[in-house]
Amino acid sequence: MATPLSHLAVPLALTAALGSDIVPPELMALALVCAALPDIDALGLWLGIPYEHPFGHRGITHSLPFAVALAGAGTLLAPALGADPLATFAVLLVSAASHGLIDALTNGGLGIALLSPFSHQRFFLPWRVIEVSPLRPSALFSRRGLDVLRSEMRWVWVPCLAVAILGMVLRGLAGQ
Ligand SMILES: [Zn+2]
Numbered sequence: 001m002a003t004p005l006s007h008l009a010v011p012l013a014l015t016a017a018l019g020s021d022i023v024p025p026e027l028m029a030l031a032l033v034c035a036a037l038p039d040i041d042a043l044g045l046w047l048g049i050p051y052e053h054p055f056g057h058r059g060i061t062h063s064l065p066f067a068v069a070l071a072g073a074g075t076l077l078a079p080a081l082g083a084d085p086l087a088t089f090a091v092l093l094v095s096a097a098s099h100g101l102i103d104a105l106t107n108g109g110l111g112i113a114l115l116s117p118f119s120h121q122r123f124f125l126p127w128r129v130i131e132v133s134p135l136r137p138s139a140l141f142s143r144r145g146l147d148v149l150r151s152e153m154r155w156v157w158v159p160c161l162a163v164a165i166l167g168m169v170l171r172g173l174a175g176q
Contacts, residue, residue, distance in 0.1 A: 006156040007035045010098040013160035017167020026081040031095040038099040063116035067096035108132030
């Protein structure tokens with residue numbers, strides 16, 4: 001896993017880039033949930049579900065089909081969120097799908113079941129540039145934790161910040 005903070009950077013960047021007209025606070029809150037939700041499978045480790053099991057860590061909840069289903073379900077709430085359905089689907093899909101893809105950039109653990117439930121094969125992306133985060137949060141307060149945060153800053157936070165600033169500049173130029 002990457003740290004929860006880095007997964008949340010994606011919906012925060014989308015919100016900043018697109019602005020509150022497209023991403024009202026209610027949609028941002030749901031997008032934050034969608035970005036963090038896949039790691040709910042870490043609970044399975046404590047319940048005795050093996051890491052490599054389809055329902056194990058980095059299994060089905062980290063897959064792209066799961067992200068599509070989650071975004072689809074969330075889109076049903078679009079009217080209540082005060083957001084456009086298409087924008088809602090897109091923001092939730094990017095937020096949810098980014099979780100597995102960011103984890104697929106890490107250099108530890110098992111791969112990500114990106115195609116589950118259609119295939120249980122585990123994948124990494126060709127660039128495993130992010131230091132894998134320890135599963136125990138307390139281990140983040142160590143030298144290794146600093147290495148993890150430094151690599152996430154470089155490969156997640158800085159690109160997210162760039163997207164946010166680019167979106168804000170483009171919206172400014174468009175006079176919105
Ligand atoms: Zn994860």
